[in-house]
Amino acid sequence: xxxxxxxxxxxxxxxxxxxxxxxxxxxxxxxxxxxxxxxxxxxxxxxxxxxxxxxxxxxxxxxxxxxxxxxxxxxxxxxxxxxxxxxxxxxxxxxxxxxxxxxxxxxxxxxxxxxxxxxxxxxxxxxxxxxxxxxxxxxxxxxxxxxxxxxxxxxxxxxxxxxxxxxxxxxxxxxxxxxx
Amino acid sequence: xxxxxxxxxxxxxxxxxxxxxxxxxxxxxxxxxxxxxxxxxxxxxxxxxxxxxxxxxxxxxxxxxxxxxxxxxxxxxxxxxxxxxxxxxxxxxxxxxxxxxxxxxxxxxxxxxxxxxxxxxxxxxxxxxxxxxxxxxxxxxxxxxxxxxxxxxxxxxxxxxxxxxxxxxxxxxxxxxxxxxxxxxxxxxxxxxxxxxxxxxxxxxxxxxxxxxxxxxxxxxxxxxxxxxxxxxxxxxxxxxxxxxxxxxxxxxxxxxxxxxxxxxxxxxxxxxxxxxxxxxxxxxxxxxxxxxxxxxxxxxxxxxxxxxxxxxxxxxxxxxxxxxxxxxxxxxxxxxxxxxxxxxxxxxxxxxxxxxxxxxxxxxxxxxxxxxxxxxxxxxxxxxxxxxxxxxxxxxxxxxxxxxxxxxxxxxxxxxxxxxxxxxxxxxxxxxxxxxxxxxxxxxxxxxxxxxxxxxxxxxxxxxxxxxxxxxxxxxxxxxxxxxxxxxxxxxxxxxxxxxxxxxxxxxxxxxxxxxxxxxxxxxxxxxxxxxxxxxxxxxxxxxxxxxxxxxxxxxxxxxxxxxxxxxxxxxxxxxxxxxxxxxxxxxxxxxxxxxxxxxxxxxxxxxxxxxxxxxxxxxxxxxxxxxxxxxxxxxxxxxxxxxxxxxxxxxxxxxxxxx
Numbered sequence: 001x002x003x004x005x006x007x008x009x010x011x012x013x014x015x016x017x018x019x020x021x022x023x024x025x026x027x028x029x030x031x032x033x034x035x036x037x038x039x040x041x042x043x044x045x046x047x048x049x050x051x052x053x054x055x056x057x058x059x060x061x062x063x064x065x066x067x068x069x070x071x072x073x074x075x076x077x078x079x080x081x082x083x084x085x086x087x088x089x090x091x092x093x094x095x096x097x098x099x100x101x102x103x104x105x106x107x108x109x110x111x112x113x114x115x116x117x118x119x120x121x122x123x124x125x126x127x128x129x130x131x132x133x134x135x136x137x138x139x140x141x142x143x144x145x146x147x148x149x150x151x152x153x154x155x156x157x158x159x160x161x162x163x164x165x166x167x168x169x170x171x172x173x174x175x176x177x178x179x180x
Numbered sequence: 181x182x183x184x185x186x187x188x189x190x191x192x193x194x195x196x197x198x199x200x201x202x203x204x205x206x207x208x209x210x211x212x213x214x215x216x217x218x219x220x221x222x223x224x225x226x227x228x229x230x231x232x233x234x235x236x237x238x239x240x241x242x243x244x245x246x247x248x249x250x251x252x253x254x255x256x257x258x259x260x261x262x263x264x265x266x267x268x269x270x271x272x273x274x275x276x277x278x279x280x281x282x283x284x285x286x287x288x289x290x291x292x293x294x295x296x297x298x299x300x301x302x303x304x305x306x307x308x309x310x311x312x313x314x315x316x317x318x319x320x321x322x323x324x325x326x327x328x329x330x331x332x333x334x335x336x337x338x339x340x341x342x343x344x345x346x347x348x349x350x351x352x353x354x355x356x357x358x359x360x361x362x363x364x365x366x367x368x369x370x371x372x373x374x375x376x377x378x379x380x381x382x383x384x385x386x387x388x389x390x391x392x393x394x395x396x397x398x399x400x401x402x403x404x405x406x407x408x409x410x411x412x413x414x415x416x417x418x419x420x421x422x423x424x425x426x427x428x429x430x431x432x433x434x435x436x437x438x439x440x441x442x443x444x445x446x447x448x449x450x451x452x453x454x455x456x457x458x459x460x461x462x463x464x465x466x467x468x469x470x471x472x473x474x475x476x477x478x479x480x481x482x483x484x485x486x487x488x489x490x491x492x493x494x495x496x497x498x499x500x501x502x503x504x505x506x507x508x509x510x511x512x513x514x515x516x517x518x519x520x521x522x523x524x525x526x527x528x529x530x531x532x533x534x535x536x537x538x539x540x541x542x543x544x545x546x547x548x549x550x551x552x553x554x555x556x557x558x559x560x561x562x563x564x565x566x567x568x569x570x571x572x573x574x575x576x577x578x579x580x581x582x583x584x585x586x587x588x589x590x591x592x593x594x595x596x597x598x599x600x601x602x603x604x605x606x607x608x609x610x611x612x613x614x615x616x617x618x619x620x621x622x623x624x625x626x627x628x629x630x631x632x633x634x635x636x637x638x639x640x641x642x643x644x645x646x647x648x649x650x651x652x653x654x655x656x657x658x659x660x661x662x663x664x665x666x667x668x669x670x671x672x673x674x675x676x677x678x679x680x681x682x683x684x685x686x687x688x689x690x691x692x693x694x695x696x697x698x699x700x701x702x703x704x705x706x707x708x709x710x711x712x713x714x715x716x717x718x719x720x721x722x723x724x725x726x727x728x729x730x731x732x733x734x735x736x737x738x739x740x741x742x743x744x745x746x747x748x749x750x751x752x753x754x755x756x757x758x759x760x761x762x763x764x765x766x767x768x769x770x771x772x773x774x775x776x777x778x779x780x781x782x783x784x785x786x787x788x789x790x791x792x793x794x795x796x797x798x799x800x801x802x803x804x805x806x807x808x809x810x811x812x813x814x815x816x817x818x819x820x821x822x823x824x825x826x827x828x829x830x831x832x833x834x835x836x837x838x839x840x841x
Binding site for chain 1: 338453457460461464468495498499502503506507509510511513514550553554
């Protein structure tokens, strides 16, 4: 009997270890978006300085697209930018941009300096749309299907691996799905 | 080049630690006497190598070498040098390296301090300790390399989180780690004792100073963390029952129980398996706390998910270290036979009750911390466990325990006389009751907790003083004789008295800060005033200035209490451009009776600056109280030196060298 009692701490610990193991599988960067499989929240953003057209949620209906949230103030966005340029040049999928919390003119100066990968850019200087989208930090990227629903959310920089390993296959899958 | 040197030193440290761990075991098996000497050399080598690696990382930060990944991610050329240096441990990789370095420092300290008695036990301890070092250096090398390069190197870094650019937080992690990691030694001793299948009073005597060292550092570390939260977060919250804070509280509680039960084992040679289990638990909780909480499983926004291999690796270490030690415990603890017996009324029994209460309190914190994880794992719901839970469970438990504190200190070992204690402590009880009633009367009458806390603090403080006066026979003989008795009182007893007195001060401060705090807020234009709790606060001026790596808005206040001028207060709101983050620098006027605490927010057109003012009664005693607590711990360590010399002349278990209580 006493011998069995001595095993109790071990058993308690093993139960905890199993839970820690299960807890590890929950990936906090993937789960939180409430938007997955839902329609994109409606927005109609004005153009950034020096551009003619802004960006509305309705612009994203009709084809599979990437929606990228960036800001000229955000260092990781600068890291990500060449990758976006490369995607844009490949022509696999159109990219739309939301310029988040930038002062007037900063976004267009940024695109002028680094190149513009976006079909259209909306100006979200006040950050309202970013709140609707549940943005936690820039950059963030959503994959939107042809019906205008959010299918995937990526938090952080899109690297080569993430593009070829995750985003691109999903985009191609959705494009195939869109064809009748 | 420097990064590569650091990397090299780190890998060497891993190899030496692994080799030492295995070779010591082999040597013990073969009965080779050379092994003890080798263990010492190995321990010192590990420390030198890890110190070199740490120095390399420090140089990288000092030189702002952005070709090193951690430096680029956590530093910036504009940052003041002091925060470049403290930034070394302001990130995951660097703090893990600090962890490993402190681990090696303890091993080296053991190598220098260990006497050639109990050679087998000490060698086994080295082996366990080195195995832990090997595990953590491997974790660094394979999943959290602090010396990874970044190519191409960026022009500048991303700066350190501005909340961490603070002197309090700069010193908090080293102290905290010195506490957490210090318990690795007691853990290693416990495992060694289980392998040997023998624990006795001498074991307790060898282990006690290590336990006390770790406990004292942990006390300081927690207090520094609390004071950082108080000064830096901008609302005076010094404790929020947040998982990260709980992670430091749990090993502190287990460690507190451990040092008390260690005393029982040292004096009376009993509670053996229990003491060993506490030694294992204390370090296990340190490990679980450091990693599972700091690195992402619970507060999820951090880095773990980015790199799941880290999580798996850490879990592997936890299972090996904790699981392994508990298997050993299950198999061997049955062999540990207690020799001492004690009656219900004795110091042993009160210390056992102390252990049960602290154990229960620790379990409550554990439950409150991990239950949310449990819920999210089995369902989609997310829940949080907060202050109300702890206030209604943890606090009453602690309150009852505190009643025992002076009684336990005065009871004799083995069989105590309760009537004597009752007679001696009656004045303390009456004073405590009076203080509680007084607090209830003059302070806020809706807060029963305030009255209870005050009563408990007075009870502990007076009880401890009565205990002291009994021990030195104050008032019963000439003062000079009492003073000479005081000088001859063992430092261990002094340590206990000082620590318990510090506990009384801390309890009182916690009561004051939480039960009687006052707050008020208002929009102020320069020249306007607000009133709160007897204070008048006037916003004299608001202006903008440039700091080293931030822009700041400064609110200049003048404060008065009644007619008395209390001088100028400067509250700031800083904006750090690189990280795009704001921090508040509260203005605090500290007095013995309480702090006036003022913060200023972002101005609103037409209405002025939002100003939030608080009064935190007796806040400074929180820091003084915890410092006294830690001082008590340190005093008790010093006790060992003197006793060690006479240890072998003593009768082992029943050596009642202290004055009859």
